[in-house]
Amino acid sequence: MKLLITRPLPDAVMQAAGARFEVTARASTLPLSPDELRASLRDFDVVLPTLGDLYKAEVFADVPAPRARMLANFGVGYNHIDVAAARAAGLAVSNTPGAVTDATADIAMTLILMTARRAGEGERLVRSGRWEGWHPTQMLGLHVSGKRVGIIGMGRIGKAIARRCQAGFGMEVTFYNRSPVDDPGVPARQVSMAEALSADVVVLAVPGGKETHHLMNASAFAQMKPHALFVNISRGDVVEEAALIGALESGQIGGAGLDVYEFEPKVPSALMERENVTLLPHLGTAALEVRTNMGMMAVDNLIAFAEGRQLPNAV
Numbered sequence: 001m002k003l004l005i006t007r008p009l010p011d012a013v014m015q016a017a018g019a020r021f022e023v024t025a026r027a028s029t030l031p032l033s034p035d036e037l038r039a040s041l042r043d044f045d046v047v048l049p050t051l052g053d054l055y056k057a058e059v060f061a062d063v064p065a066p067r068a069r070m071l072a073n074f075g076v077g078y079n080h081i082d083v084a085a086a087r088a089a090g091l092a093v094s095n096t097p098g099a100v101t102d103a104t105a106d107i108a109m110t111l112i113l114m115t116a117r118r119a120g121e122g123e124r125l126v127r128s129g130r131w132e133g134w135h136p137t138q139m140l141g142l143h144v145s146g147k148r149v150g151i152i153g154m155g156r157i158g159k160a161i162a163r164r165c166q167a168g169f170g171m172e173v174t175f176y177n178r179s180p181v182d183d184p185g186v187p188a189r190q191v192s193m194a195e196a197l198s199a200d201v202v203v204l205a206v207p208g209g210k211e212t213h214h215l216m217n218a219s220a221f222a223q224m225k226p227h228a229l230f231v232n233i234s235r236g237d238v239v240e241e242a243a244l245i246g247a248l249e250s251g252q253i254g255g256a257g258l259d260v261y262e263f264e265p266k267v268p269s270a271l272m273e274r275e276n277v278t279l280l281p282h283l284g285t286a287a288l289e290v291r292t293n294m295g296m297m298a299v300d301n302l303i304a305f306a307e308g309r310q311l312p313n314a315v
Contacts, residue, residue, distance in 0.1 A: 001045040001306055006032055006053050009074070010288060013295030020303055021046070034059075041066035041089075046305065048298050049081070050074035051282075052264075057085040066091065070305045072298040075285075076100045077235055078315055079208035094301035094313045097156065099293040104284040105160035108203055108233045109168070111257030112149075114278045115229050116142040116201070121275045142200070142229065142254070144169050150191075150199030151175040152215070153206035153234065159185045161203055174199055197223040201231065208235030216240065221247035227254045233284055236260040245270045248277065259284050 003021035005014070007029055017023050024044070026032075031052030032040065040047050041063040049055065049071055060066070060082070070092045071081060078095050086093050114120055118141045125131050125139075149165045151158045154177040165171040166186040173188035175181070176196040184190070196202065197220060206212045216230075216239040224230065230253055232239055241262040247253045248271075255276035261267050264282065271277050285291060301311050 002043070003046050003048060003302065004040050004044040005048045006040070007050055007074075009048075009295045010292045012292050013299060016296060016299045017048070017302070020299070020306070038062050041068045044068050046070045046072065046302055048072045048074055048302065051077065051080060053080060055081040055086060057082045060085045060089040060091075063089075070094070070302065072301045072305075073315075074294055074298050077208050079235060083315060092305060092311060093315050094298070094305075094311045095315050096294040096297040097313060099290060099297050100285045101156045101160050103287055103290040104157050104233055105164055107259055107280065107284045108157075108161045108205070108231055109164050111231045111233065111259060111278055111280065112144060112165075112201055112203070112229065115231070115255045115257040115276070116144050118276075120278045124275075142227065144171065144201070146170050146172075147200035148172040148174060149201045149203060150196030152193065152196055152202065152204050153177060154181045154184055154190070155205065155207075157233070158203075158205040161205060162186050162188055165201075171201075193220075194223050198225060199228065200225070201229045204230070204232040204234045204238060206234050206238060208238060212238045214238070214240040214243075216244065218243040218246060221252055224253045226251060229253070229255045229257065231257040233259045236262040236264050241268060241271075248274055 001021050003017060003023050005023060005025045037059045045068060047068055066089055068091060071086060073095045076095050076097045081093055083093050118139050122139055149171045151161055154175045162173045162184055163186055166173050173186055174191045174196050175188055176191060176193040181190055202224060204216060221243055239262060257278040259280045260282055267279060301313055304311050
């Protein structure tokens with residue numbers, strides 16, 4: 001079977017894929033162009049796409065009889081794929097849950113601590129040569145230990161963030177989830193979104209898609225406290241970026257830590273210019289071991305499909 005891999009992946013993943021499929025691998029790190037998206041459906045049996053490869057309904061509509069029969073997404077989030085349109089066109093879709101959980105939760109904690117303790121601002125001060133030495137009121141930040149965290153979305157990643165906050169920093173854990181969560185894994189309270197937003201630290205850990213688009217808007221930010229920190233490790237368009245900028249500029253919230261952006265990779269200058277905002281370049285799963293595990297999971301789904309078995313991670 002002919003397999004298209006849309007971005008460079010770790011060597012071990014490429015070797016595993018090459019042992020089972022006739023592989024064409026793009027060298028570009030950029031998403032597929034509109035023409036490439038349509039060609040992938042016409043020219044290959046299976047495709048291993050990832051974030052930014054926009055398999056929207058119109059792409060499938062333009063290729064009414066696709067050769068491709070499966071999209072094995074590299075990543076747990078698949079809001080760049082119109083799954084209903086893919087299924088209607090006869091394609092199966094899979095993702096890579098589980099492999100990303102701990103790494104993404106670690107980045108959430110990185111953003112919490114960097115933003116609370118003004119680490120990015122402090123590093124910039126040192127690198128600029130303007131640091132004049134320690135003094136008792138220098139760069140006072142938010143002490144995280146014992147504070148309350150409000151986690152929006154209590155899936156695998158939300159639970160992993162809760163464990164770190166509760167066990168590592170003794171934080172009180174509250175969370176909002178659309179459906180009841182029987183076992184959050186740590187002492188925690190499921191609350192309304194308004195109460196979760198009233199925490200000292202608010203962490204967004206929901207999937208992307210139509211149901212969560214602009215979940216964090218001006219109304220949501222207005223429910224946060226002036227000293228509170230907002231952290232997003234989910235998808236960029238879950239946040240209305242203009243509303244976030246407004247909340248920061250007005251002092252409605254105390255700061256933000258972001259790993260994803262609404263119009264990624266574009267980052268508004270209004271965010272880059274603010275010292276109380278921590279900005280990371282979508283590092284959520286950026287560890288070799290994690291990315292290798294994600295790729296192997298995608299290949300396992302492809303092999304299962306090729307052998308006519310049930311997909312381990314169908315979506």
